[in-house]
Amino acid sequence: MQIKQRLEYPIWKTPYFCIVGLFVFFKLVRAGTLTLLIDKPFFNKKLNLILKFLNVLIYSENKDEIGKKLLHCLINLGPGYVKFGQALSTRPDLVDKKTCNYLKKLQDDMEPFSSSIAKKIIEKENYNSIDNIFASFDEKPIANASVAQVHTAILKSGETVAIKILKPNIKRKLFTDFIFFYWVSKCLEIIFPSIKRLKLSKNVEVLSEVSLNELDLTLEASAAEELSENFKDNPNYKIPKIYWELTSKNILVLEYIQGIRIDDINALKKANHNIKKITEIGTEVFFLQVFRDGFFHGDMHPGNILINSKGVLIPIDFGIMGRLSNKDRQFLALLLTYLLNKNYKKVVEIHSEANMLGKDISHDHLAQAIRAICTPILNKPIGEVSLAKLLGQILGLSKEFNIEVQPQFTLLQKTMLMAEGTTRQINPDINMWDLSAPLIDKWINDTHDPFKILEDWFHKNKLALLKIPEIIDKVDKILTKK
Numbered sequence: 001m002q003i004k005q006r007l008e009y010p011i012w013k014t015p016y017f018c019i020v021g022l023f024v025f026f027k028l029v030r031a032g033t034l035t036l037l038i039d040k041p042f043f044n045k046k047l048n049l050i051l052k053f054l055n056v057l058i059y060s061e062n063k064d065e066i067g068k069k070l071l072h073c074l075i076n077l078g079p080g081y082v083k084f085g086q087a088l089s090t091r092p093d094l095v096d097k098k099t100c101n102y103l104k105k106l107q108d109d110m111e112p113f114s115s116s117i118a119k120k121i122i123e124k125e126n127y128n129s130i131d132n133i134f135a136s137f138d139e140k141p142i143a144n145a146s147v148a149q150v151h152t153a154i155l156k157s158g159e160t161v162a163i164k165i166l167k168p169n170i171k172r173k174l175f176t177d178f179i180f181f182y183w184v185s186k187c188l189e190i191i192f193p194s195i196k197r198l199k200l201s202k203n204v205e206v207l208s209e210v211s212l213n214e215l216d217l218t219l220e221a222s223a224a225e226e227l228s229e230n231f232k233d234n235p236n237y238k239i240p241k242i243y244w245e246l247t248s249k250n251i252l253v254l255e256y257i258q259g260i261r262i263d264d265i266n267a268l269k270k271a272n273h274n275i276k277k278i279t280e281i282g283t284e285v286f287f288l289q290v291f292r293d294g295f296f297h298g299d300m301h302p303g304n305i306l307i308n309s310k311g312v313l314i315p316i317d318f319g320i321m322g323r324l325s326n327k328d329r330q331f332l333a334l335l336l337t338y339l340l341n342k343n344y345k346k347v348v349e350i351h352s353e354a355n356m357l358g359k360d361i362s363h364d365h366l367a368q369a370i371r372a373i374c375t376p377i378l379n380k381p382i383g384e385v386s387l388a389k390l391l392g393q394i395l396g397l398s399k400e401f402n403i404e405v406q407p408q409f410t411l412l413q414k415t416m417l418m419a420e421g422t423t424r425q426i427n428p429d430i431n432m433w434d435l436s437a438p439l440i441d442k443w444i445n446d447t448h449d450p451f452k453i454l455e456d457w458f459h460k461n462k463l464a465l466l467k468i469p470e471i472i473d474k475v476d477k478i479l480t481k482k
Contacts, residue, residue, distance in 0.1 A: 006175075007182040007208060017183045024077060024180075029058045031073035032066035036095045067102030074106065079170060080177020082106050082146040083211055087414060107301055112149050115139035118165050125248040133246070143303075147174065147214060147319075152256055160256040161243060162316075164217060171215045178208040210298065210411060214319035217252035224254070224318040230293050236281045238312050257314050259306030263425045273311050279427040281313055283435040286419050290412070291329050291443050298322040298411045300418040302425070322411040332409070333440050336387060340437055342378060344371045347394075356403055366401050370394060388416035 009017070028034075034055040038048055074085040088095055089103035119130050119137070130137050134153040142162070143150040147170050151163045185200035213219050221242045228239035240255035247253050260267045262282070268275060282305075289296035297304075298320035306314045324332070331354055338346040344367040351357050357366070373393045377386065391413055394403075423432040 007179055007205065009179055009183055014183075017180060020180060021184060026058065027073055027077065028070075029054060031069040032059050033070060035059060035066060036099060067096075067099035070099065071102045071105060074103075075110070078177050079146050079167075079174045080181060080211075082110070083174075083207070086146065104301075106146060107303055110144040110146060110149075112141045112144040113167055115141075115151070117168060118149070118151060121165055121168075122163065122251055125251050126246060147211075148217075155243075161246075161253050162240075162256045164220075164252040164254075166215060166217065166250045171212070174211060174215065175208075178204065178211070182208070206411065210320055210322075216249050218247060218249055220318045221247050221252055221254075223321045226295060227289075227297070227315070227318065227321075230295065231285075231288075234285075234288075236312055237285050238308075238314050240314065240316065257306050257308065257316055259308045259314055261302050262305040262307055262313070262422060263302035265426060268307060268426075271309070273307060275427055276430070277311065278307060278313070279423055279430050279432075280435060281311075282419070282423065283432040284439065285313060286432065287436050287439045287443075290324065291333060291440065294324040294326065294329055296322050296324075296412070296415060298415050300415055300422065302422050305422070320411070322415065324412065328409070330444075332412075333444050335391075337437070337440055337444065339374060339378070339387060339390060342371075342374065344368075344374065351403065357401065361401050369401065386417075386420055388413055388420050391416070 034051050038051050038055060071085070074081040085103045085106045089100050089106060095103075118139075118141075122133065123129055126133055133155075135156050135158070137153040138151055141149040141151050148164050148166050151165065152160060153163055154160050182201060182204045185204045188200060189196050221244065224239050224242055231237045231239065240257055243253040243255075260271060260273075262268075262278065265275070268278070286296070286300075297315055297318070299317060300315075304315055304317045306316060308314055331350060334350050335347060338344070338350070345363070347370055348357075348363045348367045351366075352363065357363075374390060377390050377393075391409075420432060423430065
């Protein structure tokens with residue numbers, strides 16, 4: 001069943017959702033959310049005045065406490081809101097840096113469930129006792145995220161493993177939140193028809209599908225295997241081994257990785273790692289995932305990337321993965337190239353060719369608007385240039401210029417922000433897009449090479465082509481009989 005059909009709600013639930021909506025709105029305003037959002041460019045003047053009035057009416061406390069209050073508020077509201085907070089933690093352009101730092105606690109610093117429950121889940125999934133499965137089991141989790149927690153253990157064979165265990169009833173709780181979010185997005189699209197081009201409900205569908213897939217750990221294991229196959233010949237990027245015989249929908253057992261977080265600069269330097277090389281490897285890996293494979297790690301915060309003793313980058317969480325079609329990759333490659341070269345007319349042209357612009361939109365006016373937002377960003381020192389932020393601002397022009405927002409880029413933009421932020425943290429003097437530019441140019445040339453296109457076509461259709469002699473033979477026999 002498609003995620004959209006699963007998110008559809010019976011009409012009799014509307015009064016209930018209205019009550020829930022008022023409660024959630026009140027809780028969020030009490031936590032200071034409107035203080036962070038007022039005067040943002042995506043609200044018009046009239047709406048800003050209404051929000052300011054509501055904010056004064058409901059919230060009047062110290063602004064310095066907003067991050068702390070919002071953190072506790074989102075945790076109390078439920079796992080769907082925690083997911084929302086995790087996304088916000090990567091957006092200092094929407095909320096201030098202090099609030100982002102508080103919200104980062106939602107990534108791996110949540111309240112754990114008891115180890116006795118964790119043991120029961122493992123035993124139930126494997127139809128065996130803990131003592132028969134492991135030589136030892138550490139009852140204290142090493143990580144506590146929004147939907148799962150991680151314990152370490154030693155197998156009978158002596159191998160150390162990490163065990164990711166889903167929280168009890170998490171699927172029901174998360175799905176309930178997403179149904180409500182879908183209802184809210186639909187209501188907003190009805191009340192404010194002009195925001196339909198933002199495709200809020202479609203974005204909820206995408207986020208729901210990604211998050212609900214995260215709750216089937218066999219899919220996460222499968223994603224890790226696919227990523228491993230894509231990089232099997234790359235010595236600088238390694239995927240942990242999956243123990244399929246112990247893995248199920250509710251638990252994932254994988255190789256335990258001993259390493260240093262990619263953003264722990266002091267520890268990396270102390271271990272004599274080459275920071276510049278790590279930056280270059282990370283940039284190349286991101287490029288290969290997005291452009292070569294169209295299959296990328298969608299949760300690239302620093303806690304999910306370790307550096308082992310040999311300087312190899314190792315991702316450790318595969319719950320959120322993204323995909324882009326070849327058409328999407330070509331659009332993105334051209335868009336980034338034209339932005340870096342400051343060719344704003346070409347930026348408008350590819351939007352038009354992708355049918356993302358309204359019929360009556362002036363291409364010259366849109367190019368001028370894009371230049372206005374690009375110039376101050378692209379004229380910054382190279383280490384401060386953020387193409388992810390730039391893309392976000394271009395999408396912000398959607399209302400004025402009737403640009404169709406593409407939901408498939410939502411997760412990618414979040415990933416780009418994380419990747420840029422991580423690169424800037426470990427090496428402020430290097431810009432990942434400056435490193436990526438020649439790789440992107442080569443990829444564009446390769447994918448537009450007519451001989452390469454012809455070769456790919458023959459490769460994809462070789463089975464059909466092999467049947468041509470057989471078909472000709474059959475036609476010949478039919479004609480001969482006649």
